[in-house]
Amino acid sequence: MAAATQAGTLDGAALASLVARVAADRDRAAFKILFDHFAPRLRGFLMRRSLPPALCDDLAQEALLTIWRRAESYDAAKSAVSTWVYTIARNLHIDHYRKQARAARADLTDPSLQPGETHAADTLYGRTQDVAAVNKALTGLPEDQRRVLELAFMDGLSHREVADRLNLPLGTVKSRIRLAMDKLKTSLGEFQ
Structure with missing residues (x-):
């Protein structure tokens, strides 16, 4: 060795x-x-x-x-x-x-370092049911109305940006959003 x-x-x-x-x-x-x-x-x-x-x-x-x-x-x-x-x-x-x-x-008061809010199980279950009801109501909308809602609310586009993306007049986009919202309110009336 x-x-x-x-x-x-x-x-x-x-x-x-x-x-x-x-x-x-x-x-x-x-x-x-x-x-x-x-x-x-x-x-x-x-x-x-x-x-x-x-x-x-x-x-x-x-x-x-x-x-x-x-x-x-x-x-x-x-x-x-x-x-x-x-x-x-x-x-x-x-x-x-x-x-x-x-x-x-480290700044211990930084919100990103704080634990998230916890919810009771029944609250979380209720939210799950709410999400399911909203999804069901969205699938019940005509395609043209659902598409403008998705672009405006899920993708965060302005009405003008939705109109440009879909090559539609601004008034048509606003009308479709208003019609879709009215149908959702009717479908989800129990959540008001």
């Missing part, structure tokens, strides 16, 4: 060989050696950054998991294994810091 230094730590060539084995074969034994070597060192590195111990453990674990997942991205020509590993840990710390900073700047 790889040569170890007298202090019991692995040298650069041994570490590079282990990473290569993880990259090539997903070698669990090689990863265990890397894990045992780097886990306490990464934790110490992160502790020196004045992070809470639990966060140090989480970031060290995430760094080691990144090594497992992305071992094939290691390039021995660019850096030593230890440089690559510590860079991963440092970047994870920076990412964590940025997420915290964004969360601290």
